[in-house]
Amino acid sequence: MLRPPYLRHLNHAYRWSWLVVMAFALVLLGLGIGLRDPWPADEPRFALNALEMLETGQFWFPHRGGEPYPDKPPLFMWASALSIAITGSLRLGFLVPSLVGALGTLALVMDLTRRLHGQRIALLSGLALLATLQFVLQAKAAQIDMLLTFFTTLGTYGLLRHALLGPARAWWFIGFGAMGLGILTKGVGFLPLLLLPAWLWCAWRGQVTRITWKDMGLGLAVLLAVVALWALPMIFIATFGDDPSLAAYRDNILFKQTGERYADAWHHLKPWYYYLLEVLPWAWMPLVLALPWAIPAWWRRARRHDARLLLPLSGVILILVFFSLSPGKRGVYVLPTIPLLVLALAPLLPGLLGKRGLHWLGAGVLTLLGGVLFAAGLLGALGLPALARLAERHDIVPWAWWILLGVAAAGLLIWLRPRRGMLALPLWLAVFWVTWSTWGYALQNETRSPRRMMQEIVSITGDDAWLALPSFDEEFLLQSRQPSVHFGDQTPVDAQFERAFAWLGKAPSQRWMLTEQRRTRDYPCIDLTQAWDMGHQNSDDWWLIPGAAVTDCGGDEEAAPLYVAPTTLSEG
Known part of the structure; x- marks a missing residue:
């Protein structure tokens, strides 16, 4: 039997256990690929970026509907374009980068915990990661953050191999190269550098490999060299070309989307405690339930100056502080903390699983979740007006699904009893993800994707008619089946309509x-x-308006630029 080189030196039982965990992860995280379209807010935008790269051959500057898209660097779009090209299908390809990123993150966490704490703990750490709510959620979402988390985890892996298991200068440089790729994915790819304060303190105590000025300089040079592979040609083309939109792209991606976005954010404004009180309680579930027992254990290990704990735990804390200091916050920003949290919890996992109180807490959370879903599903099926209005507003009737999840929670609690609550809760989460990725996708896709509506529009207008999308959302442009135009995503809405009226006329x-x-x-x-x-779609009611209906509106041809969206491959 052929085995991956990584597994050849490991014992037979661990090899098979590792393969079982990875196979389970592939099924759990990959289930549902091909069953749905990209959903807003972010997925249609990045799918559109990738499709336009394939259609136009313009890979250096991401575009959205013919307009340069400067909000993010291009690496995730490149990965999406590659996976769509390989699979030949948007539905199959758009989720693949997140799946690959999640599997890579899982493999890195398991390998590092095996080297630091042994094979049994490595397997437990892998299962703990797969049980974490936000990790699985993002593995099933075509957003940038799971691929970013893979690169930040690879960066962390490289640094910790050098610090705790070194000297290992090759891994030091690999870690910095991964951070460069992380920056090309999303600007905060440097997050593993937040391990350095604790590293320097532990090195001063002689507990880890010391960092030399030479290695630090060479590491930063590797990071900058990786970033420069894209940034220098981009800057050169934008500066010396004759397209002012590319110069605007250069300035936006280098300045507005980096320091200005962090220090003076203009959207997603949240209070400083947003992550602690509103995100972590669900994002770290069920690991967050272990904190009452983990924190005292961490304190004892910290007093012994255990570098295997101090480095990853300090990374978790400093990442939370870093993002909390910015006025702009989104829950997904803290995803890179989860692999570090698992590394910090890893040596405690066997002991935590023996805590009676933790199992009862897990059983209580499962009882609450299952009870709420069962009650809501039953009341919805019986026609409770408030729930009926909710279903009508979202155009989803989930009552049978919710009842099933409630019954599954009750069944697991009866079977495993509260004394195994921390086994029952992850198993129920697995049931949730399986049904979410099948039944849930089927329930939601019609209301979250305008595919059917855009097909109906073609049947009304004919596939040669041109369609204007003022104040557009990317999902409509992505699913369009005819020549389409828009008037600039950042253009004021009034100006977009002025230009649309002139164009229609x-x-x-x-x-x-x-x-x-x-x-x-x-x-x-x-x-x-x-x-x-055209009825209700994506939380709005829609009109399809012929050009003849706006002949009295006039319009200003100079109000906004006109962007012609290339024909996409979205039909796949």
């Missing part, structure tokens, strides 16, 4: 506009008797 018999019904209240010049009611 040039060929009213061949051009149409799709817009939210609430927007048309500001434009009484639109003859809505000619409009098609």
Whole structure:
């Protein structure tokens, strides 16, 4: 039997156990790929970036609907374009980078814990990571953060191999190279550098490999060299080319989306305690339940100056402090803390699983979750007005699914009893993810993806008619089946409509506009008797308006630039 080189020197039982954990992870995290479209807010945007790269051959500057997209570096878009090209399908390919990132993160965490604490703890750490709510959620989402977490974990792995198991200068440089790739994925790819304060303190005490100025300089040079592979050609093309939009892209990605976004964020504004009180209680579930027992144990190990604990735990704390200091916060930003948290918890896991109170706490949480879902599902099925309105607003009827999850929680509690609550809770989460990735996808895809509506629009307009999308969302542009235009994502809405009216007026018999019904209240010049009611989609009601219905609206051709979206591969 052929075995990966990594496994050849390990004992037979661990090899098989490792393969079982990885196979379970592949099934759990990969289940559902191909069953749904990209969902807002972020997934359609990155899928559109990737499709346009494949369609236009412009890989150096990501575009969205023909407009440069400067919010993020391109590495995740490259990975998405590659996976879509390999699979030949948007539905199959768009989730693959997150899946690969999650499996890579899992393998790195298990390998490092095996080297630091032994094979049994390595397997427990892998299962702990797979049980963590935010980790699995992001593995099943086509957002940048899981691929970023893989690179930050690889960076951490390289640094810790050098610090705790070294000297290992090759891994030191690999860690810095991974951080460079992390920066090309998302600007905060340098997060493993937050391990350095604790490292320097432990090195001063003689407990870890010392950092030399030469190694630090060479490591930073590797990081900058990796970033420069993309950044220098991008800057050169934008600076010496004749396209002002690329110069604007350069300035935006280098300055506004880095320091300014961190220090003076303009959206997702949250209080300083946002992560501690509103994110970590669910994102770290069920690991967060172990903290009442883990914190005293950590304190005892910290007093013994255990570098195997101090380095990853300090990373968790400093990452939380780093993101809490910025006024702009999103829950997904703390995803890179989860592998570090597992590394810090790893040596405690056998003891924690013997804590009677922890099992009862896990059983209590499962009782609460299962009870709420069962009650909500039953009341919804019986027609409780508040739940009926909720289902109507979201166009989803999940009552049978919720009842099933409630029954599954009760069944696991009866079977395993509260004394094994921390086994029952992860098993129930596995049931949740399996049903989420199948039944849940089927329930949600029609309301979260406008695929069917865009197909219906083609049947009304004909596939040669042009479609304007003022105040557009990426999912509509992604699923469009006809030539489409928009007027700039950052352009004021009024200016977008002014430009749309002028554009429609040039060929009213061949051009149409799709817009939210609430927007048309500001434009009484639109003859809505000619409009098609496209119904409710993505939390809004929509009008499909022919060009002939806006002939009295005038419009300003100079109000905003016109972007023509390339034909995409979204039909796959």
